[in-house]
Amino acid sequence: MTIALDRRGFLAAGGAFTLSFVVAPQAGAQQAGATSPWTAYLTIGTDGRIALMSPTTEMGQGTHTAHAAIIADEIGVPLNWVKVDTPMPSDPFRRGGSMGSGGSAGVRAWWDPLRKVGASARQSLINAAAAQAGAPAAEVSIQDGQVRRGGKVLMPLGEAARLAATAPPAEGTPRDPATYRYVGKQTPRVDIPAKVRGEPVFSQDFTRPGMVYACAVLSPVWTGLARQINEAPALAVKGVQRVVTFPGGAAVIAGTQWAAMKGAAALEVSWASTAYDGLSSAAISAAMLAGLDKDGEALQARADGDAAAALSGAARIVEADYEVPYIAHTPMEPWNVTIETTADGGLEIWGPFQTQDRNRNTAARVAGLDPSKVKLHTLMLGGGFGRRLGDDGLPAAVLTALAVKKPVKFFWRREDEIGQGYYRPAQVARLRAGLDAAGKVVALHVRTAGPSMRQSFSPAGLPKGEVDGSSVQTLTDTLYRPGAYRVDWVRVDQVVPMAPWRAVGATQNGYFMESFLDDVAKAAGKDPVALRRELLAHDPRALKVIDRAAQEGDWGKPLPAGRARGFAFVYSYGSLCAQVVEASLENGEVKVHRVTCAIDCARVVTPDGARNQMEGGIVQGLSSALFEGIEVGNGACENRNFDSYRIMRINEAPAVIETHFIENDQVIGGIGEPGLPPATPALVNALFALTGKPIRKLPIMAQLANA
Amino acid sequence: MTRLTVNGKPVTVASEPDTPLLWVLRDELDLKGAKYGCGIAQCGACTVLVGGQPVRSCSLAVGDIAGSAVTTIEGLPRDDAVQKAWIALQVPQCGFCQPGQIMSAKGLLAETAKPDDAAIDAAMAGNLCRCGTYLRIRAAIKLASGQAA
Numbered sequence: 001m002t003i004a005l006d007r008r009g010f011l012a013a014g015g016a017f018t019l020s021f022v023v024a025p026q027a028g029a030q031q032a033g034a035t036s037p038w039t040a041y042l043t044i045g046t047d048g049r050i051a052l053m054s055p056t057t058e059m060g061q062g063t064h065t066a067h068a069a070i071i072a073d074e075i076g077v078p079l080n081w082v083k084v085d086t087p088m089p090s091d092p093f094r095r096g097g098s099m100g101s102g103g104s105a106g107v108r109a110w111w112d113p114l115r116k117v118g119a120s121a122r123q124s125l126i127n128a129a130a131a132q133a134g135a136p137a138a139e140v141s142i143q144d145g146q147v148r149r150g151g152k153v154l155m156p157l158g159e160a161a162r163l164a165a166t167a168p169p170a171e172g173t174p175r176d177p178a179t180y181r182y183v184g185k186q187t188p189r190v191d192i193p194a195k196v197r198g199e200p201v202f203s204q205d206f207t208r209p210g211m212v213y214a215c216a217v218l219s220p221v222w223t224g225l226a227r228q229i230n231e232a233p234a235l236a237v238k239g240v241q242r243v244v245t246f247p248g249g250a251a252v253i254a255g256t257q258w259a260a261m262k263g264a265a266a267l268e269v270s271w272a273s274t275a276y277d278g279l280s281s282a283a284i285s286a287a288m289l290a291g292l293d294k295d296g297e298a299l300q301a302r303a304d305g306d307a308a309a310a311l312s313g314a315a316r317i318v319e320a321d322y323e324v325p326y327i328a329h330t331p332m333e334p335w336n337v338t339i340e341t342t343a344d345g346g347l348e349i350w351g352p353f354q355t356q357d358r359n360r361n362t363a364a365r366v367a368g369l370d371p372s373k374v375k376l377h378t379l380m381l382g383g384g385f386g387r388r389l390g391d392d393g394l395p396a397a398v399l400t401a402l403a404v405k406k407p408v409k410f411f412w413r414r415e416d417e418i419g420q421g422y423y424r425p426a427q428v429a430r431l432r433a434g435l436d437a438a439g440k441v442v443a444l445h446v447r448t449a450g451p452s453m454r455q456s457f458s459p460a461g462l463p464k465g466e467v468d469g470s471s472v473q474t475l476t477d478t479l480y481r482p483g484a485y486r487v488d489w490v491r492v493d494q495v496v497p498m499a500p501w502r503a504v505g506a507t508q509n510g511y512f513m514e515s516f517l518d519d520v521a522k523a524a525g526k527d528p529v530a531l532r533r534e535l536l537a538h539d540p541r542a543l544k545v546i547d548r549a550a551q552e553g554d555w556g557k558p559l560p561a562g563r564a565r566g567f568a569f570v571y572s573y574g575s576l577c578a579q580v581v582e583a584s585l586e587n588g589e590v591k592v593h594r595v596t597c598a599i600d601c602a603r604v605v606t607p608d609g610a611r612n613q614m615e616g617g618i619v620q621g622l623s624s625a626l627f628e629g630i631e632v633g634n635g636a637c638e639n640r641n642f643d644s645y646r647i648m649r650i651n652e653a654p655a656v657i658e659t660h661f662i663e664n665d666q667v668i669g670g671i672g673e674p675g676l677p678p679a680t681p682a683l684v685n686a687l688f689a690l691t692g693k694p695i696r697k698l699p700i701m702a703q704l705a706n707a
Numbered sequence: 708m709t710r711l712t713v714n715g716k717p718v719t720v721a722s723e724p725d726t727p728l729l730w731v732l733r734d735e736l737d738l739k740g741a742k743y744g745c746g747i748a749q750c751g752a753c754t755v756l757v758g759g760q761p762v763r764s765c766s767l768a769v770g771d772i773a774g775s776a777v778t779t780i781e782g783l784p785r786d787d788a789v790q791k792a793w794i795a796l797q798v799p800q801c802g803f804c805q806p807g808q809i810m811s812a813k814g815l816l817a818e819t820a821k822p823d824d825a826a827i828d829a830a831m832a833g834n835l836c837r838c839g840t841y842l843r844i845r846a847a848i849k850l851a852s853g854q855a856a
Contacts, residue, residue: 060801060838188797195802196793198740198780202803205739238723257743258722258730332744332752332803332837382742382803383837414745608797612840616800619839642749642835651828653841 041092041117042071044125044164048145048157050075050082055093056106057086057354058191059331059384060616061672062609063106065189067114069182069606074118074175075125076142077157079182084190086378089356100355102389102500104573104670107605111668115174123172128163129154183605191380203352203379206338208407212241214251214400215260216393216412218420219271221635222495226250230268237263246399253404261413276495276635284494284632285323288428291449291490292321298447298488299465301472305484310443314434318523320516321430323697324508325629326423328639329501330647333382335393336411339363339401346373347398352381354388358459362391366398385620386500390422390457415640423630424501425453426494427471429512433482439524441535444482446475448509449490456498462491473505474677475513479542479571480535496632502620503673506572507680511625511698514568514681518688528567528685529555536569545569545576545600545662552660553580553596562586563593566685568678575601575669576662579618581654581682585690590700592622592654592683600662601669607661614659614675621679623648626700646701709773713738714782724770728762729753731769732779740780740806744835751834754807754814755779761814763833778813780806789813792851800838808834812848821852 043051052071056063064084072079089099095109122142129147130137133154140149147154177183194200219225231243234252239259244251252263291297311317337351347367353359356376364371381388397410412420427450434443452468455461462468467489469476475487501507521531529550536542546569550556555565562584569578582594597614604610627646631638639645659675684695695703710719713736722731732738732755741764744752748763755764756778783790789812799805808831815822815830822830827848836844849855 060799062800188794189799191802192797192799193794195799195805196790196809197783198806198809200802201739202742204743256730256734258726258734261746330837332742332750332801332835334743381801383801385837414747414750612797612800612843615842616839619841620837623839641747642745643747647835647837648839648841649832649835650841650844651832653839655824657842 042121044121044157044161046158046162048077048081048161050077052082052084053087053093054084055099055110057101057378057381057384057388058084059101059354059381059388061106061613062189062606063101064191065187065609066107066605067110068190069187070111070114071118073180073183074115075122077145079187079190081145088376089360094357098355098357100358100389102354102386104672104674106672108574108668108670111605116172119172119174120170121172123170124164124167125157125160127170128167129160131167132163184607186608187606189609200380202333202382203336203338203350204333204382204411206350206379207409208338208340211338211407211409212253212255212404213257213260214244214253214397214404214408214410215264216249216251216396216410216416217264217267217269218249218412218416220419221271221274221277222421222497223276224248224271224274226269227272228270234263234267237266243267244400244403246396248396251396251400251410253408257409257411264413274635279495279632279635281325281632284426284496287494288323288426288449288492289321291492292428292430292447294490297490299467299491300486300488301467302476302485302487307443307445307484307486310484311432311434311445314443315437316435316523317432318435318520319430319432320519320694320696321428322512322515323428324426324511325698326421326426326496326498326632327501327624327628328418328421328423328630328645329385329387330418330645331381331383331385331387334412334414334417336409337394337397338407338409339397340407341401341405342375344373346375347401348375348377350377350379352384352388353378354381354384355391359391359394362394363398366395367402385502386504387422390499392420392422392497414642418645419637419640421497421637422457422499423496424507425451425471425498427508429509431512431516433516433520435520435524439526441520442483443485445486446513447488447490448472448475448512449492451494451496451498452491453498453500455493457500470500470505472509474509474570474572477571478513479539479576481538482535502617503572503676506570506673506677507621507624510568510570510572510677511680511684514570514678515684515688515694515696518566518685519694527556532567532569541600541664541666542569542571542576545578545598548660548662549578549580549596549598552598552658555580564686564690566682566687566689568682568685570674570677572674572677573670574667575599575671575674577674577678579678579682581679581686583683583686583690585687588704590626590683590687590704594656595654595679595682596658596660597675598660598662599674600664601671601674602664602666603668604661604663610661610671611659613671615657617673617675618657618679619648619653621676622654622683625680625683625698626652629699629702709769711769711772711774712776714778720769722769725768727765728755728757728767728769728772728777729764732764738779738781742803742807744804750804751811752804752807754810754834756810756814759814759817761811778810780809783813789816789847789851792847796843796847796850798840798843798847800840804834804836808836808844812844812851815848816852821854822848
């Protein structure tokens with residue numbers, strides 16, 4: 001049987017997105033017309049199975065499951081009838097003009113649109129089925145993949161889809177979430193069984209017929225160019241076909257990945273000197289700390305009242321400086337991409353993309369093509385954490401593919417994944433609080449200084465005189481009311497490339513603010529939780545989160561000797577998150593026993609997936625606090641692999657992480673990032689409580705080693 | 708030419724003897740469940756079993772294990788208890804490291820039927836997970852070995 005394809009598109013309410021149905025032919029049938037499946041959210045087959053194009057990249061955060069659950073609940077089908085993929089970039093999947101996954105937006109940005117898509121699909125299917133059966137649409141429903149009238153099955157869903165493809169589309173009203181079967185329930189992740197069997201095709205695993213491998217050899221010094229390349233030792237490696245050069249390095253081309261790596265190790269490159277050859281971590285640190293004193297260069301980011309006057313009139317001043325280093329993302333999959341030239345002179349690209357339009361546009365620019373000539377496919381990501389938001393590796397890969405004229409997998413080794421950077425910025429801060437005679441906070445001035453991530457990461461850079469929002473993130477929009485309040489920032493740019501790192505500015509600024517509050521609490525003779533409650537007295541929602549974490553985390557209750565608790569609260573990405581960390585010091589090593597997390601994200605769509613995000617964020621926050629920071633020497637990142645860039649291992653992970661969700665009817669908050677920022681200061685504060693010594697520079701282990 | 712038994716099947720591989728087992732599996736045998744993560748035996752994403760022992764296949768020359776039995780994630784039975792526990796407790800996030808984690812867990816459970824937390828931590832410390840699924844890994848190993856998590 002051959003079924004003509006007939007795609008019906010219409011604008012749903014608000015005009016923000018297009019819903020399309022495509023009736024796909026049954027397996028084995030001749031395809032009778034061209035379709036553009038990536039322009040549609042849903043393809044409903046005549047077997048009732050649904051292909052959902054999710055606007056997000058699945059990198060472990062679970063949004064594909066959340067989106068499948070929304071569609072399954074709205075239409076009324078079993079969850080396993082919905083298969084999810086990421087489409088090529090096109091308008092229905094763009095937000096603010098481009099397609100990408102970041103800012104913990106995967107559920108909160110798409111909750112309303114996808115509910116509307118699903119509801120409209122359901123209504124269209126019902127209308128078509130009702131017309132066929134001569135029944136009033138109001139009496140027809142879809143349950144468990146069947147179209148029903150009263151207690152009777154009218155037709156299978158696939159039959160309704162076939163009818164709907166040639167019927168006028170309808171607009172539907174989303175169901176009451178209280179009636180959902182998968183959303184808000186213990187719904188298993190759709191991608192996990194295959195991941196456990198090692199089946200998913202990650203970018204690293206993807207192949208094309210006739211594909212060759214290209215191992216990148218890149219300048220260790222940022223912005224460095226090759227001065228001289230001796231190809232002979234690389235070409236002598238069995239399996240190596242050729243060497244391709246490009247600005248900033250070369251690629252060794254071979255028939256296997258191993259031969260390409262072996263050839264890359266043999267390639268002899270001497271690098272031209274750069275203006276940054278002498279750059280070191282010490283110099284970067286000194287420049288940032290000097291920036292803290294530059295009143296004239298401080299750009300105001302927030303000012304409530306006259307903080308300077310309030311500080312000068314305060315009975316007592318508490319002041320401290322803090323510093324964090326650049327940290328690396330280290331997704332477990334080193335970056336790679338597969339590119340081939342197409343018959344029409346364009347490019348087809350498969351890779352691990354968090355920003356589809358940015359990558360497609362960059363490939364097109366480098367190749368001198370119109371973006372419409374570049375087909376870009378998103379594969380399963382072996383971790384993202386922000387490192388796949390950029391496009392920095394792509395130009396060399398495109399140039400290599402154009403030179404090789406064969407399908408090519410261009411890949412970085414782990415040494416480049418860590419050493420080529422795009423790091424979380426290094427940053428320093430000076431915090432000054434004014435207390436009145438009764439110990440109440442009446443003024444707070446927070447100054448941060450450091451490089452602008454936006455200058456490094458955004459193609460448009462950051463104009464002089466503007467504040468980089470990420471440098472003051474969570475400071476300008478803090479929920480605390482510390483009286484007169486000033487936030488400013490001194491820009492101290494460096495060559496070191498930077499990108500958003502999970503939770504972005506909330507990581508360093510959350511640490512600065514929350515560690516400092518424990519300093520203030522100690523100076524004022526107050527309990528850290530009591531101090532935060534004072535600063536949030538106006539905000540019942542925040543107090544509820546604080547109180548829940550404190551209660552569940554046994555705040556104030558007795559502990560075994562040698563253990564202490566620390567507390568932190570950070571509001572980021574629309575979610576309020578408080579954590580209690582219980583830690584001890586044993587033989588110079590920090591041991592984290594237990595972390596209790598309370599988060600108010602208003603609505604939890606996939607509770608177990610969200611819990612996993614809290615656990616992962618907490619582990620990553622503890623990892624960065626304890627171990628992470630690159631060492632810059634001679635203009636390069638000196639850490640090149642996991643033997644010199646330490647991240648948390650299982651034996652260092654907490655014994656217990658408990659997460660408590662708080663739901664309400666507020667706007668949905670994010671989940672992917674907000675669990676991370678409090679973990680760092682909560683641990684720092686636990687160690688402060690334990691030792692009486694504040695930790696004002698990260699990572700912790702380096703401070704303990706120097707103590 | 709090196710003879711091996713891979714997932715129960717005898718194979719003769721043409722890769723040069725100094726080729727790391729990982730690349731024999733991925734490049735020559737098209738078994739891509741074991742991953743390249745670091746190349747220096749620091750992350751464990753490449754872990755497979757050789758003679759029942761978990762090894763970092765990125766740093767083990769195939770010529771050194773001639774005649775050995777190699778088991779990769781693709782060679783586990785469909786109803787494998789470790790994989791079932793991994794699904795039951797929803798362990799993976801991105802999933803890239805998980806084949807290596809699971810093969811390390813297989814090696815641990817072959818040696819120690821009911822490992823405690825300390826034994827799990829010791830056996831699994833060579834397998835990094837940047838997504839931070841460590842607590843679920845601990846619990847899943849206990850579940851797979853019939854212990855309360």
